[in-house]
Amino acid sequence: MKIRAQVSMVFHLDKCIGCHTCSIACKNLWTSRRGTEYMWWNNVETKPGTGYPTLWEDQGKYKGGWKHGKEKPGLLLQGRAAAFMNIFFNPFLPSIDDYYEPWTYSYRDLFDSPHGEDQPVAMPVSEITGKNMEIEAGPNWDDDLGGSYIYAAGDPNMKAVTEEERRQMFELERMIFFYLPRICNHCLNPGCLAACPAGAIYKRAEDGIVLVGQDKCRAWRMCVSGCPYKKVYYNWETGKSEKCILCYPRQETGQPPACFHSCVGRIRYLGMLLYDADRIEQTAALPGSGLVKGFREIVLDPFDPGVIKKAGEDGVPEQAIKAAQASPVYKYLVKWKLALPLHPEFRTIPMLFYVPSLLPVTASVRNGLYEPADEFFGALENTRVPAAYLASLFTAGDSSEIVAVNKKLYAVRLFKRAQSVGDVDRKKLDRLLEEAQTTPEEIEEIYQMTSLAAYRERFAVPPFMREQAIEAMEDPAARKGDAGAGFISKMKRGW
Ligand code: SF4
Numbered sequence: 001m002k003i004r005a006q007v008s009m010v011f012h013l014d015k016c017i018g019c020h021t022c023s024i025a026c027k028n029l030w031t032s033r034r035g036t037e038y039m040w041w042n043n044v045e046t047k048p049g050t051g052y053p054t055l056w057e058d059q060g061k062y063k064g065g066w067k068h069g070k071e072k073p074g075l076l077l078q079g080r081a082a083a084f085m086n087i088f089f090n091p092f093l094p095s096i097d098d099y100y101e102p103w104t105y106s107y108r109d110l111f112d113s114p115h116g117e118d119q120p121v122a123m124p125v126s127e128i129t130g131k132n133m134e135i136e137a138g139p140n141w142d143d144d145l146g147g148s149y150i151y152a153a154g155d156p157n158m159k160a161v162t163e164e165e166r167r168q169m170f171e172l173e174r175m176i177f178f179y180l181p182r183i184c185n186h187c188l189n190p191g192c193l194a195a196c197p198a199g200a201i202y203k204r205a206e207d208g209i210v211l212v213g214q215d216k217c218r219a220w221r222m223c224v225s226g227c228p229y230k231k232v233y234y235n236w237e238t239g240k241s242e243k244c245i246l247c248y249p250r251q252e253t254g255q256p257p258a259c260f261h262s263c264v265g266r267i268r269y270l271g272m273l274l275y276d277a278d279r280i281e282q283t284a285a286l287p288g289s290g291l292v293k294g295f296r297e298i299v300l301d302p303f304d305p306g307v308i309k310k311a312g313e314d315g316v317p318e319q320a321i322k323a324a325q326a327s328p329v330y331k332y333l334v335k336w337k338l339a340l341p342l343h344p345e346f347r348t349i350p351m352l353f354y355v356p357s358l359l360p361v362t363a364s365v366r367n368g369l370y371e372p373a374d375e376f377f378g379a380l381e382n383t384r385v386p387a388a389y390l391a392s393l394f395t396a397g398d399s400s401e402i403v404a405v406n407k408k409l410y411a412v413r414l415f416k417r418a419q420s421v422g423d424v425d426r427k428k429l430d431r432l433l434e435e436a437q438t439t440p441e442e443i444e445e446i447y448q449m450t451s452l453a454a455y456r457e458r459f460a461v462p463p464f465m466r467e468q469a470i471e472a473m474e475d476p477a478a479r480k481g482d483a484g485a486g487f488i489s490k491m492k493r494g495w
């Protein structure tokens with residue numbers, strides 16, 4: 001066992017209002033430079049929809065992530081040898097049409113136009129060519145329209161639902177969408193890192209943040225293809241790739257990332273996880289149905305005396321262990337089993353997690369009147385987003401995990417309704433708690449963290465100290481090539 005610490009985030013999707021404040025905070029801070037106009041290190045998509053860049057989930061098109069095979073997982077893109085052979089031609093990159101041509105407006109025309117009969121107009125101007133252009137796409141082109149047939153139909157996850165479910169999803173009274181905020185997942189088995197022929201990408205040992213070394217990047221752009229989440233972008237001005245840095249300069253001074261700090265819905269939770277670096281390869285090789293369980297098992301119990309002792313021996317600072325014990329991410333992921341990884345089947349072992357939206361049909365329109373559903377479980381089986389769709393997003397197709405999460409989320413809602421409104425049948429509620437495998441005590445904890453948590457409960461990460469990172473890198477076990485330590489030190493050196 002080789003224990004490492006990882007900063008991790010949970011997004012509670014039921015709380016996201018799709019305001020894009022997170023995206024703008026990130027853009028203002030990091031990507032308002034020339035060459036970064038089209039970069040959205042944080043973006044918020046409407047689902048069902050095709051996302052940004054278009055169809056990023058379609059690995060038939062982009063070849064991102066790892067393939068599952070009898071032997072250890074290999075990159076879908078190509079092996080190291082093939083990467084050198086194909087270094088001058090990579091056909092699996094998103095094109096400008098998959099992103100959009102960034103533009104501004106000719107604002108000066110509003111002031112400088114000569115006197116005339118008509119109001120002056122600020123025309124859109126391409127930020128690449130400087131010429132006037134027609135706007136045909138943008139970073140949130142399908143914002144709030146994702147649920148409509150025209151955009152939802154192209155969503156790769158729609159392949160998982162039945163014809164009947166698809167028909168129901170597009171019925172006017174059931175039509176639905178929800179928001180999916182996305183940043184780099186700071187994966188344990190990053191496709192971007194493995195695909196880079198220049199060894200420019202590395203993962204920091206002390207907090208697991210994945211970074212692109214700007215001095216080493218040679219613009220091959222294999223990382224852009226290798227990342228199945230399309231969260232590395234190429235800066236056409238500097239000729240280097242760039243990506244989300246999880247605001248490490250802010251975190252090193254005890255501040256949360258800008259997206260977290262600005263989040264209006266308070267949907268984000270940032271915390272530490274302790275994990276076993278020796279199990280990365282084994283976890284990435286699990287069959288689809290075992291991936292979510294494998295993700296929970298690679299994360300270690302921060303209260304276990306054996307884990308605490310070994311973490312100390314492996315150079316994890318005491319403050320990181322304490323932070324892992326207070327981690328809201330550990331609670332959502334392991335203790336309550338409510339948080340799920342995004343597309344675990346890409347096998348990069350993403351370290352950001354999502355509590356899926358619970359959208360039960362609790363009422364229906366009959367004869368023009370709104371009528372409540374009779375049965376709790378009927379409402380759950382009838383969720384407006386089918387379990388198969390959410391399973392395609394979060395559990396590699398295992399609907400039973402989604403149903404288990406939904407039951408618990410629904411139990412929380414009805415338990416609290418019984419307390420505050422008092423119109424829930426006690427026997428039915430007891431049966432729901434039993435089915436959801438939860439207790440009133442656990443429900444109160446979940447409710448507290450979801451609805452009432454203070455800033456310090458949602459952000460439980462200590463300031464990082466770079467000198468400790470250097471110690472971790474100089475760990476003698478790492479120099480000897482001990483498997484787990486070697487893995488991390490290779491990552492730090494960029495393989
Ligand atoms: S999500 Fe981030 S760490 Fe994971 S493969 Fe993509 S760029 Fe790399």
Ligand code: SF4
Pocket residue numbers: 015016017018019020021022023044179181262263264265266267
């Ligand atoms: S700021 Fe928060 S609530 Fe608003 S879109 Fe971003 S994640 Fe959602």
